[in-house]
Amino acid sequence: MTFLDLAWKNAWRKPLRTVLLMVCVAVAFLIYGLTASFLAGSQGASAASEDIIGVMSAAGRTQALPRAHLSRIAAEPGVAAVGYMARVRGFVDVEKNVIAVSAVEPQALMAVNGKELGLTPALVEALGKGRDRVLVGRALAEAQGWRVGQRIAVTAFQIARQDGGQDWRFEIAGIFEGESASTDTYFTIARYDYVNAARARGKDTVDAFIVRPRDGVKAGALATRIDALFANSAAPTRSQSEKQFLEAFLRQYADIGLIVDLVTGAAFITLLLIVVNTMVFAVRERPFEIGVLKTLGISRLRIMALVLSETLLVFIIGGSVGLALAKLGTVLAGPTLGLVFSPLVLVKAAAIVLALGLATGLLPAINAMRIPIIIAFRTR
């Protein structure tokens, strides 16, 4: 037997109470694990690059820019590579099955963003073999059950074809994986020349330019210079890093980070109150035994450590179960929600487990430490 065994046996003296406490802890960490995975995932902004700049219309994201801006942006010192894209939003089969198609110039995209998207020369070559070919992101392919070689039809919400139809037909040339699990791969990459030639309106316009700065060039400063180029033009621009863009985009709906902090904060504060209250009572139930331990020569500090170990055990087991369920949840949710239970999420959660375990155990541990033996024996 060790002191840890003793703490373990103490923790299990009332199994139902201990199990309920662990369930509370597990639920709180399930919530934390899922929300943190959301922020770490492709739906959150944490995985977005701060180095890649998106250049959009200053009039709003839905407003197009002339493709002619390309040469001036490319000529700007500090720009390593520049690409462009036109966005086609639509649905497949049913209206709620919404997907996005980014029509790009493949070689330019490869130069700007190929590494992050996991594009390979073979994929780009496959895309180049036919004008109606597309590359599909892994998350989207898995969610839709698409395979290479399959033909798909996307019904656009807004961008009509010259023939009056809304349906855009593509052949899947390959699947790109993304650099990491956090990379958004829930979209399709098509060829700009195909979309541009076939669309009824908005020819030779783009929704955004994508710029990669040269090494050592600050993205913020370059963005300012690019916007200055077009400040007095008919189509002024607003440039932001990918991360800024995504954060601003998400903030259209709500401050996601704040909401997540509030939800997890409320869960943890509730948990703190429940566990502190329960542990204070758990220790009050047995001052006599604490007195016995002290008469055996077990020091006040060891008594304190014993009670802290009890709460830590509850938190470690409950927290592990909650985080395991969160991990399972991210796997079961599939790529659609873009949840990523990253090692960083795990490390942060582990730190919170330890901090809360110690914080909740502190008050009952101090009570146990301070109770005099004589008083403890009177409680029998």
Added chain:
Amino acid sequence: MTQDPYIALAGVRKGYRIGGEAIPIFSALDLAIPRGDFVAVMGPSGSGKSTLLNMLAGIDVPDAGSLSIGNHRLDRMGEAARSTWRAHNMGIVFQFYNLLPMLNAAENVELPLLLKPLSARERRVRVGKMLDLVGLSGREKQYPSMMSGGQQQRVGIARAIVSDPGLLLCDEPTGDLDRKSADEVLEMLSFLNRQLEKTIVMVTHDPQAARSAKRTLHLDKGQFVERAAS
């Protein structure tokens, strides 16, 4: 040449305040107990038996005077030092056994050894020997709730001696037992005193229990009255 007493109290004063009223227990208590003695302390309720035992155990301290055990001045030690001293030099046998209910017999006996630098195997061997000594071999896995009072008290004695202390303090060790179990416990204490040379101080109300001791001290109004054991 006279041998220094193992336990020595000189001019010990002790009192409590209850609701603002000072209640003196001892005004100038003196006591000397040689090593290897077996002393029973008797006296009416409120005579200070428990206070004396608490001070000997280092659970309480005198207001004045000196209290030394084995040349260690307990009255000068802080709480942490007394706690460490207790762990290495003293075993306590309680009236109500005071076993931890969630631990089995072997684990209860092992508790004081957690403070010793012993391997798990060494601890196991020592616990086995102690349970054997108190006649509880084969009952290692039994929990207190599965044992009789006499068996629980024997576990309590095994726990008190497992770390091989020189001094055993017993607080009414037979007070909660039937006669037969009480006799077994007293026989065991006598054995520990005679064979293992443990110094024993036993507080009791039971004259028959007191007869197991080498001598009996009667505590009355904060002073000892010594009589030869009959």
